[in-house]
Amino acid sequence: MSQVSVRNLWMEYPGQVVLERVNLEIPSGEFCVLIGPSGCGKTTFLRLLLSMEQPTRGAILLDGETLPREPGPDRGVVFQRYSVFPHLTVVGNVILGLEFAGSPALGKLFGAARRNVIAEADRVIEAVGLASARDKYPAQLSGGMQQRLAIAQTLIRKPKLLLLDEPFGALDPGTKQQMYELVTRLWREEKVTVFMVTHDLKEGFTLATRVLTFDKVRIDPDAPGAYGATVTFDLSVKRQKDKLA
Amino acid sequence: MSRRFINLRPGRGGRIAWGALPFVIAIAVYFAFSAVRLADNPNDKLLPGLASFGAAIDRMAFTRDMRTGDILLWLDTFASLQRLLLGLGAATILGLVIGISIGVIPYIRAGLSPFVAVLSMIPPMAVLPILFIVFGLEELSKVVLIVIGVSPFLIRDLALRVREMPNELLIKAETLGASTWQIILRVILPQTLPRLADSLRLSLGPAWLFLISAEAIAATDGLGYRIFLMRRYLAMDVILPYVAWITILAFVMDWLLRLFNRRCFPWLATGEA
Numbered sequence: 001m002s003q004v005s006v007r008n009l010w011m012e013y014p015g016q017v018v019l020e021r022v023n024l025e026i027p028s029g030e031f032c033v034l035i036g037p038s039g040c041g042k043t044t045f046l047r048l049l050l051s052m053e054q055p056t057r058g059a060i061l062l063d064g065e066t067l068p069r070e071p072g073p074d075r076g077v078v079f080q081r082y083s084v085f086p087h088l089t090v091v092g093n094v095i096l097g098l099e100f101a102g103s104p105a106l107g108k109l110f111g112a113a114r115r116n117v118i119a120e121a122d123r124v125i126e127a128v129g130l131a132s133a134r135d136k137y138p139a140q141l142s143g144g145m146q147q148r149l150a151i152a153q154t155l156i157r158k159p160k161l162l163l164l165d166e167p168f169g170a171l172d173p174g175t176k177q178q179m180y181e182l183v184t185r186l187w188r189e190e191k192v193t194v195f196m197v198t199h200d201l202k203e204g205f206t207l208a209t210r211v212l213t214f215d216k217v218r219i220d221p222d223a224p225g226a227y228g229a230t231v232t233f234d235l236s237v238k239r240q241k242d243k244l245a
Numbered sequence: 246m247s248r249r250f251i252n253l254r255p256g257r258g259g260r261i262a263w264g265a266l267p268f269v270i271a272i273a274v275y276f277a278f279s280a281v282r283l284a285d286n287p288n289d290k291l292l293p294g295l296a297s298f299g300a301a302i303d304r305m306a307f308t309r310d311m312r313t314g315d316i317l318l319w320l321d322t323f324a325s326l327q328r329l330l331l332g333l334g335a336a337t338i339l340g341l342v343i344g345i346s347i348g349v350i351p352y353i354r355a356g357l358s359p360f361v362a363v364l365s366m367i368p369p370m371a372v373l374p375i376l377f378i379v380f381g382l383e384e385l386s387k388v389v390l391i392v393i394g395v396s397p398f399l400i401r402d403l404a405l406r407v408r409e410m411p412n413e414l415l416i417k418a419e420t421l422g423a424s425t426w427q428i429i430l431r432v433i434l435p436q437t438l439p440r441l442a443d444s445l446r447l448s449l450g451p452a453w454l455f456l457i458s459a460e461a462i463a464a465t466d467g468l469g470y471r472i473f474l475m476r477r478y479l480a481m482d483v484i485l486p487y488v489a490w491i492t493i494l495a496f497v498m499d500w501l502l503r504l505f506n507r508r509c510f511p512w513l514a515t516g517e518a
Contacts (some may be wrong), residue, residue, distance in 0.1 A: 050416065050420070052416060070419065071416055071419035071420045072419065072420065072422065073420060073421060073422035075420060076420050077416065077417060077420050079413045079416075079417070081411070081413070082411035082413035082414055082417075083413060083417060084417075085414060085417075085418075085432060085436075086436070086512055086515075087435045087436055087510070087512045088512075096418075096421055096431065097421035097422060099431070100418075100421055100422045100423045100424075100427050100431075101422055104424065104427070105426075106430065107423065107426075107427035107430050107431040108430075108431065137511075137512040137515045138515075139512070139515035140515050150417075153417075153421070154420065154421075157420075157421055157422060159420070
């Protein structure tokens with residue numbers, strides 16, 4: 001279960017309202033895409049979901065409980081850049097989450113425990129198609145492979161929510177298409193609720209089961225910061241399943 | 246059309262030749278002037294010739310001192326290196342612990358960062374008399390001078406480096422369930438150690454400066470002590486080889502730190518992710 005409720009959410013910075021009156025009910029397993037013009041608060045909304053920031057008013061509930069005040073393993077994230085650790089190999093990156101869980105003192109596993117998590121990691125690495133690159137460092141991978149790695153690294157902790165902040169923004173069209181297929185497959189298999197920020201309308205409608213557009217409904221030309229953005233459209237999308245298997 | 250100068254590159258042999266050229270010129274100029282002065286006065290002490298150097302090196306590095314029975318160069322080298330390495334070691338540990346804490350933990354940053362910023366502005370040589378008074382004229386005051394001189398730089402440099410790390414990496418580690426301690430151990434430390442080695446390389450110059458100053462003022466052995474002792478006798482035939490020897494030692498230390506980075510952090514060579 002990973003159902004998200006957003007209750008009358010406001011986010012204000014000094015002299016500027018970014019988000020106002022955001023109300024949402026997202027059932028478990030939804031693939032939500034957040035779109036809208038730049039600076040309309042969709043990334044801020046994702047940061048709030050991640051607890052990188054605290055809302056000024058209102059609350060976000062995950063399975064009926066207010067989100068913790070800091071990021072945690074219940075919410076995985078893939079950023080556009082800097083999502084993987086440059087000093088670890090592909091395997092090292094993927095097992096890291098399991099090492100944190102299994103070794104509080106050192107954050108590193110040895111011997112049989114290490115072999116077990118590596119076996120588990122290898123399955124995930126295989127699933128995202130990085131088996132041939134398992135001993136490489138991130139800098140030796142292409143942009144698309146780095147994002148695959150970031151997804152694998154996140155999924156191994158089995159998060160309730162998967163938050164994607166323009167994860168494919170820097171990729172070429174062919175790679176994007178492969179990533180859509182991968183993300184769709186993993187989303188189905190893992191039954192995780194996804195929130196994805198994107199600029200790309202077509203990408204949004206390709207992937208989403210729910211498209212949320214953020215925009216300002218009120219604009220005061222003399223005080224551009226006076227009103228914030230909110231969810232202006234909330235569309236359920238029927239996915240064309242045959243298109244992306 | 247000939248190419249632009251910025252596009253002309255020396256080949257492998259050319260690089261070696263061009264690199265060697267300034268050394269050759271410096272040595273040639275020295276011996277030319279030395280020859281002129283020695284022709285004037287065979288007992289000239291200012292620019293001694295090869296024979297005097299040979300004799301001095303033999304006396305200092307290969308013959309036991311008649312009074313103490315020590316080989317002075319090795320005695321001095323051992324004493325100086327011990328002080329230098331103790332000082333640099335302590336400064337490294339301080340730099341790592343305090344620098345990373347300041348970089349990672351906001352409360353420690355708020356508490357310590359202004360203090361370290363002010364501390365780093367104190368000229369270390371100005372507090373040397375205090376060190377002599379507090380720690381005595383023995384080894385400790387010299388080691389402490391190096392620590393005081395080098396560690397504020399290391400602390401601030403590492404703290405900056407930690408703060409420069411993309412915030413996304415820390416958030417990512419949190420979403421993988423890491424505690425503060427685990428983040429420091431598995432994310433921050435491995436990524437700052439290479440920077441630490443680089444900062445240490447930059448600190449070698451100041452460290453030697455502080456060491457030789459302290460030895461010049463109060464010591465009974467050490468490379469700096471010997472140089473300043475020999476100044477009284479105008480013994481350039483000893484001073485110059487000592488300076489060359491110190492340079493070689495510093496160069497080797499620099500090279501070892503570079504080797505450490507290359508060997509221990511293979512991911513560095515792969516570039517930025």
